[in-house]
Amino acid sequence: LLINAIPTVVAGVTIATSYVVGSRRCIDAAWADMRTGLWFAVTRFGLLHYVDSRQHLRNWRPVLLVLVGSPGTRQQMLRFAHGLESGRGLLFLAQIITGPWEELLARQHRVQGALRTFIRDNELSAVAKTVIADDFEHGVATLLQVTGVGEFQPNTVMVGWSDDVLKREGFSGAIRRVLQLEQNLIVFQEAEAAARLEPTIDVWWYSRENGSFMSTLAYLLNTNEDWKRHTIRILRIIRDEGGVDDAKAGTEDVLADLRIPAEVIVLVSEEPPLDVIAATSESAAVCFVGMSLVDSEENPLDQYATLVERLRGNIFLAKSWHDLNRE
Structure with missing residues (x-):
């Protein structure tokens, strides 16, 4: 016998609902964990086998490291970088923060997060990378040595043509570092806005x-x-x-x-x-x-x-x- 039918039914429905919702959350969490593990396993398998595969000039793929500075002002360059990668290579968007390590560590996390948000909002197939360095030349050299994993490391550096970049202290040295580290170099300048081409x-x-x-x-x-x-x-x-x-x-x-x-x-x-x-x-x-x-x-x-x-x-x-x- 139910002491009070209506409250008892309400309580039962509430308990059942809580159980179902909780179970689904556990299932979703378990599936998310399983999906993450699956992607890791597939990536690991592919990476290790790619390293052992025989490379041929015809199979060369661009792994681009794009120095974006302020990415919002480099939309056309990023469009071309995405086109060059063409779904066959890999794209890294990189920023260099110069100055004292202790003062800039917190800023690095913010810049890295903002770069990831930019990639997601613009639906780019790219990976964000931010480093702290004493100067621009050191930053470029650091990026080229720490970015990527295995064979999925940059083989080409892309930078935009601008007076600010070209006159930046350490830019000439950075170019030499790129080539010394056996990287290809691309300097991009976008077309005139009203040009008939x-x-x-x-x-x-x-x-x-x-x-x-x-x-x-x-x-x-x-x-x-x-x-x-x-x-x-x-x-x-x-x-x-x-x-x-x-x-x-x-x-x-x-x-x-x-x-x-x-x-x-x-x-x-x-x-x-x-x-x-x-x-x-x-x-x-x-x-x-x-x-x-x-x-x-x-x-x-x-x-x-x-x-x-x-x-x-x-x-x-x-x-x-x-x-x-x-x-």
């Missing part, structure tokens, strides 16, 4: 190593929806008219080995190469230009300032570390 991706070839690197980046960009209707043009400058056929055939052979479809154009000119590039690719939507970085105390990018000013499209100044022994 031709649907081409121009790659200016001056050596096999750097040319192959830039051609691969152009191909990866070309696989994206926004750029798949653009024609990849591989351009070379020679001084002797009689060498056109050999230069074109040699470049086409390399591209065939890389399996990159592109139009090869050989120009004969005795004008300064940067002037030829500026005149030919002024309105190209994207232009890859190989860098020659002379070892000096001056900023090695100063020689490209006029070219960057003359080109109206998106510009990638690129340097493969494999190409260093040619300078």
